Amino acid sequence: xxxxxxxxxxxxxxxxxxxxxxxxxxxxxxxxxxxxxxxxxxxxxxxxxxxxxxxxxxxxxxxxxxxxxxxxxxxxxxxxxxxxxxxxxxxxxxxxxxxxxxxxxxxxxxxxxxxxxxxxxxxxxxxxxxxxxxxxxxxxxxxxxxxx
Amino acid sequence: xxxxxxxxxxxxxxxxxxxxxxxxxxxxxxxxxxxxxxxxxxxxxxxxxxxxxxxxxxxxxxxxxxxxxxxxxxxxxxxxxxxxxxxxxxxxxxxxxxxxxxxxxxxxxxxxxxxxxxxxxxxxxxxxxxxxxxxxxxxxxxxxxxxxxxxxxxxxxxxxxxxxxxxxxxxxxxxxxxxxxxxxxxxxxxxxxxxxxxxxxxxxxxxxxxxxxxxxxxxxxxxxxxxxxxxxxxxxxxxxxxxxxxxxxx
Numbered sequence: 001x002x003x004x005x006x007x008x009x010x011x012x013x014x015x016x017x018x019x020x021x022x023x024x025x026x027x028x029x030x031x032x033x034x035x036x037x038x039x040x041x042x043x044x045x046x047x048x049x050x051x052x053x054x055x056x057x058x059x060x061x062x063x064x065x066x067x068x069x070x071x072x073x074x075x076x077x078x079x080x081x082x083x084x085x086x087x088x089x090x091x092x093x094x095x096x097x098x099x100x101x102x103x104x105x106x107x108x109x110x111x112x113x114x115x116x117x118x119x120x121x122x123x124x125x126x127x128x129x130x131x132x133x134x135x136x137x138x139x140x141x142x143x144x145x146x147x148x
Numbered sequence: 149x150x151x152x153x154x155x156x157x158x159x160x161x162x163x164x165x166x167x168x169x170x171x172x173x174x175x176x177x178x179x180x181x182x183x184x185x186x187x188x189x190x191x192x193x194x195x196x197x198x199x200x201x202x203x204x205x206x207x208x209x210x211x212x213x214x215x216x217x218x219x220x221x222x223x224x225x226x227x228x229x230x231x232x233x234x235x236x237x238x239x240x241x242x243x244x245x246x247x248x249x250x251x252x253x254x255x256x257x258x259x260x261x262x263x264x265x266x267x268x269x270x271x272x273x274x275x276x277x278x279x280x281x282x283x284x285x286x287x288x289x290x291x292x293x294x295x296x297x298x299x300x301x302x303x304x305x306x307x308x309x310x311x312x313x314x315x316x317x318x319x320x321x322x323x324x325x326x327x328x329x330x331x332x333x334x335x336x337x338x339x340x341x342x343x344x345x346x347x348x349x350x351x352x353x354x355x356x357x358x359x360x361x362x363x364x365x366x367x368x369x370x371x372x373x374x375x376x377x378x379x380x381x382x383x384x385x386x387x388x389x390x391x392x393x394x395x396x397x398x
Contacts, residue, residue, distance in 0.1 A: 014278040018350075021278070024263050024271035025301070025351055026173075026224045044282070082233050084175055085226045092275070097353040098283055098346045104388030105342075108395055122358075130362040 008045075015044035015093050023089040032085050035075040040090035043068035047094060057121075058128045064094050065132025073136065087133075096125040155192075155208050159215040161250045162186050165232050166197070166204045167217050168257050172228035175360065176369040179204075182236050186249070189240045201375045222379065231256050265305060272301030272351040280347030285340065292329075292338040293347040300325040301351050315386040321352055322390025330394055349387055354380040 019040025023033050047064030051057070072086035103118030162183040169179045180197045183206060187195035194209030201222060207214045232253070239249045263271075276297025277290050285293070304321035311317075325348040332338040357380035365373030 011282055014282045018275050018278040018282070021271035021274035022351065023226075025268050025275070027227045027260075027262050029227045029230045032230070048282070080237070081230050082174070082178060084173075084178065085230055088173075088224065088226065091359060092350070093279060093282065095353065095359060097350050100353065100384055101342075101346050101349065101388075101391070104384070104392060105395060108388070108392035126358050126362050129359050130366055133359075133363060134366060 011048050012041050012045055016041040018093055019089045022092045026088060028085055028089060029081065032075075032079065032081055035079065036086055036089045039068055039071045039075060039086050040093060042071050043090055044093040058124060061094060061125050061128040062132040062135075065091070065129040066136050068094070069133045069136030070139065091129065094129060096122045099125065151211065152213070155211045155213045156215075157250065158187060158190050158192065158246060159206055159208060159213055161246060161253065162195075162197075162206055163204060163215055163217045164250070164253045164257065165236065166199060166206070167219055168228055168253065169232050170199065170201060170204065170219050171221055171223065172226065172232075173222065173224040173357075174229045175367075176364055176372045177367060178229075178233075182232065186236055186239060189242075190246055199369075200371050201379075222376075225260065225262075228256065228260050231260065268305070269298050269302050273298035275351045276300075276347040279350045280343055283343065283346060285343035285347060289338045289340060289344050289347075292332040293344050296325055296328045296332065296344060296348045297351060299328060300348050304352055315382055318352055318383050318386040319390045322349060322387040323393060324390075325349055326391045326394035345391060349391070352383075352387060354383045357383070 016037040020033050020037040023036045028036055043064045046067045047060045050060035050063060068087065068090045069083075072083050072090065075081075075086050076083035099118050100122050103115050103122060106112075106115035106118060165186060166179050166183045169182060170176075176199055179199050183197045183199075183204075184195050187206075187208060192208050192210060196207045196209065198205040201219065203216060203218050205214065205216050235244070235249060235252055235256070238244050239246075244252070262268075273294040277294040280289060280293045281287070300321045303324045304317050307317035307320050326345060329338065329341050329344040329348060332344060333341045338344050357376055361373045361377035361380055363373075364370075364376060
């Protein structure tokens with residue numbers, strides 16, 4: 001029980017730190033940094049939870065992106081800041097950087113079949129994230145948007 | 149002021165806002181929205197915009213005036229996007245007039261404070277080591293990943309500042325990361341070279357531009373999506389080649 005709690009806490013804290021730190025690299029306004037971190041942690045936590053439940057990679061990515069986009073919309077309306085400022089840093093834990101790396105590595109070492117498999121996985125994950133965002137925009141549009 | 153001068157100033161202001169937003173990595177629909185909104189709030193009933201990542205066009209319906217701006221640099225600077233958005237809001241609320249808006253945009257373009265370089269490098273170190281752990285890396289690699297990620301980002305930043313060659317900074321940074329990861333593993337300072345490299349390149353990989361490109365295409369901005377996607381693919385390839393050299397020769 002304690003180890004499980006520790007694991008969950010570790011995921012939350014580290015995804016929060018990673019998002020805030022990436023926000024610093026992309027020059028996010030100071031007053032948005034904390035909200036960015038919370039958004040990133042929420043998105044990654046949902047993704048991680050679903051992966052632990054053995055749901056593959058596409059669905060967790062889609063739902064993770066959906067959560068990020070929804071939370072971003074919420075903060076964007078609250079603070080009156082463009083939604084992209086919360087989206088970009090929060091997505092960093094989810095983006096398929098690791099798979100893209102394995103793809104390049106396989107191609108360089110001559111394992112073309114494996115490399116193409118990874119490349120297709122990268123495209124599918126990007127697509128899943130994009131679809132998650134679109135779904136959140138649908139939901140967000142139904143409420144009155146106030147120039148956010 | 150004659151009508152022609154006035155519409156020329158308005159066009160110039162709108163295009164400057166649009167250019168700053170695209171250069172700072174904003175989404176296309178927001179750029180068009182902001183430009184049209186500024187025109188609308190200045191009393192133009194109809195305006196037409198056409199935006200691509202390399203150039204923007206705008207026509208004011210009443211006078212038929214058209215202007216073009218070229219866009220040469222594309223980075224990510226979210227604070228600028230926020231500032232343009234805030235200025236557009238102030239203009240809509242009529243707390244500033246067109247002249248002031250133009251002036252503020254010009255000064256915004258020149259100097260928006262970035263976070264200091266040392267803080268960005270520390271941030272890159274944090275991105276690297278925390279992501280490495282939550283991707284399932286080993287705790288023994290924690291410190292070496294942080295150091296390697298920071299060094300990679302420092303190289304990336306330094307080369308971008310000194311040499312104006314596209315994709316060279318990504319390539320050299322990735323090469324440095326790969327080389328240092330190899331050295332770290334050989335010296336038994338780290339355990340998994342793959343996880344160290346994945347963590348180290350995370351501050352550099354254009355995962356977000358790739359996702360944004362897909363979103364642009366899905367939103368109907370086909371040109372922007374393809375152009376930004378191409379840019380992202382070239383960055384990925386530059387990083388990939390940098391890492392690949394390490395695996396090929398060592």
